[in-house]
Amino acid sequence: MNHQDDHQIITNIRAGDTQAYAVLVKRYERLVFSLALRMMKNREDAEEVAQDVFVKAYQALGGFKGDAKFSSWLYRITYNRSLDMLARKKRQPAFENTEAIADINLNEVENVLDHMERKAQQEMVQEAINQLEAEESFIVTVYYYKEHSVTEIAEITGLTESNVKIKLYRSRKKLFTLLQAMPAFNKKELL
Amino acid sequence: MKEDEKIERLGNKFLSDLPLENPSLNFSDKVMQQILKTQVDNSYFKYKPLINFWGWAAIFCIIGTVFTYSLINPNTGVTLPEFSWFTSKINGFSTFFSIKKMPQLSEALISVILIFSFMALLEISVIKRLFDRRATQ
Numbered sequence: 016m017n018h019q020d021d022h023q024i025i026t027n028i029r030a031g032d033t034q035a036y037a038v039l040v041k042r043y044e045r046l047v048f049s050l051a052l053r054m055m056k057n058r059e060d061a062e063e064v065a066q067d068v069f070v071k072a073y074q075a076l077g078g079f080k081g082d083a084k085f086s087s088w089l090y091r092i093t094y095n096r097s098l099d100m101l102a103r104k105k106r107q108p109a110f111e112n113t114e115a116i117a118d119i120n121l122n123e124v125e126n127v128l129d130h131m132e133r134k135a136q137q138e139m140v141q142e143a144i145n146q147l148e149a150e151e152s153f154i155v156t157v158y159y160y161k162e163h164s165v166t167e168i169a170e171i172t173g174l175t176e177s178n179v180k181i182k183l184y185r186s187r188k189k190l191f192t193l194l195q196a197m198p199a200f201n202k203k204e205l206l
Numbered sequence: 207m208k209e210d211e212k213i214e215r216l217g218n219k220f221l222s223d224l225p226l227e228n229p230s231l232n233f234s235d236k237v238m239q240q241i242l243k244t245q246v247d248n249s250y251f252k253y254k255p256l257i258n259f260w261g262w263a264a265i266f267c268i269i270g271t272v273f274t275y276s277l278i279n280p281n282t283g284v285t286l287p288e289f290s291w292f293t294s295k296i297n298g299f300s301t302f303f304s305i306k307k308m309p310q311l312s313e314a315l316i317s318v319i320l321i322f323s324f325m326a327l328l329e330i331s332v333i334k335r336l337f338d339r340r341a342t343q
Binding site: 037062074125 | 209210212213214216217218219220221222225226227228230233234237238240241242244
């Protein structure tokens with residue numbers, strides 16, 4: 016949608032119009048922040064990462080090749096900066112061992128979600144996404160929000176396409192398993 | 207329906223239109239402030255030679271001329287009146303303090319030393335002014 020516009024803005028910035036960068040920041044701040052939040056699981060850290068991403072992107076704008084989407088380039092920086100910060104803080108959010116939960120009733124999950132208010136449904140799904148590991152959350156968000164292809168995600172994350180496919184499948188399965196384990200799914204009146 | 211197909215369908219149904227999170231209200235202002243600050247910092251630390259290419263070329267031309275002149279005329283040395291005045295003063299200074307062991311310096315060498323001393327003093331004053339100006343930007 017904004018592909019051409021982004022490139023025009025970048026040309027203006029390279030020509031010395033620093034303030035033009037504010038347009039790009041405004042355009043992508045929500046997505047960059049959301050991706051950072053999904054990985055960091057903490058608003059303060061996510062905001063720090065998102066700011067850092069935009070500053071680093073500005074500094075590296077000279078090296079940005081026009082053959083790629085600016086957004087994909089920005090997501091790659093977000094992914095790498097988030098991983099850097101997680102490594103620096105030497106912490107990974109604690110997750111439940113969902114691998115052990117083998118039985119997943121997808122019909123039940125769908126049924127319960129269908130009976131929920133849209134807002135409550137979204138909140139619950141987001142809560143489950145927040146329980147995924149950083150990389151899994153990132154892949155699921157990029158895949159569904161911007162409808163990036165597996166190939167694009169592979170380019171953003173530096174993983175192979177088959178690896179992305181496997182991670183995407185596992186992440187979604189884990190997500191629905193986490194949803195199924197939530198207290199709201201055990202309330203029979205919702206069924 | 208297979209499990210993977212069902213997961214794909216449910217993913218499309220429930221994950222496609224999730225709302226995005228909002229950062230703090232002044233997020234973009236903070237980013238732009240940081241960028242402008244970085245730019246000032248970069249300009250402060252960016253390497254700028256005090257003497258540019260043509261400055262160095264002029265200095266080497268002067269030094270080269272003095273040396274060439276002293277090589278062509280080894281006996282006479284530099285005879286410019288200004289340098290003669292300086293060399294006579296320096297020789298007078300060494301005589302006054304009876305520095306007899308010090309080898310007699312040629313006028314050309316003394317001229318070169320004087321030029322370098324002058325350039326060093328000039329550089330110090332220029333550097334100080336330049337850094338003072340950059341620091342207040």
